[in-house]
Amino acid sequence: MAKPPLILYGHPFSSYTWKALIALYASEVSFEVRAVDPQYPEHIATVQAASPLGKFPLLEDGDMQIFEATSIIEYLNIRHPGPEVLIPSDPAAAVGMRMLDRVFDNYVMTPMSAIVMEHIRSPDAPDQARIAEAKQQLRKTYAWLEGWLEFYPVGDQITLVECAAAPALFxxxxxxxxxETCPRLQAWRAHLLKIPAVAQCVEDARPFRANFPPGAPDRD
Ligand SMILES: N[C@@H](CCC(=O)N[C@@H](CS)C(=O)NCC(=O)O)C(=O)O
Structure with missing residues (x-):
């Protein structure tokens, strides 16, 4: 009997949904996306019931539910391995990769989201001090990543690092x-956006750009 496809609950404009989607595309596994959108209250109910704060993405594999984008990637790596090695089997190499995953979530996604949240919370008068603090954190992280990239083998591979980096940097x-003080990081972001799995996410998110609370720039 054919196995039911994996189900991913998420939204095409959501950065963390991209992170899981990139890994799903790379795994070449069959999956279905269920939009977390007021049009589908049943999807929202499933996501709300699955995790403490009802965040997405959420992956369903039969009876299994996995939330947290990194955990979804860990799960795909062991249960649905594809042509790409999402996480290396060498334990020390895997620790290095997981560390970078934390860098992208904690020091890129988090300050980026803080700026977005400021614009949602107070669209007419976002707190400029909070925004300045988050931007400073981003600039410090960009500078650190610029140094890290001197030794990172940039290529078309998709690992946990690319899954975390692409939406965060986008x-x-x-x-x-x-x-321009970070030319390697600029070039890597441009390279990541051309990887087919990432390019697909960029295109699928395009119709929602007008919804970006701080305003989307006219590029990418
Ligand atoms: N730590 C979570 C973060 C997920 C997250 O923040 N998802 C956002 C969408 S990008 C979300 O669920 N937003 C709706 C909400 O917070 O209610 C992960 O890695 O999956």
Missing amino acids: YADWVEEIG
């Missing part, structure tokens, strides 16, 4: 542009 650049 949206972070919109709120605090990666300047």
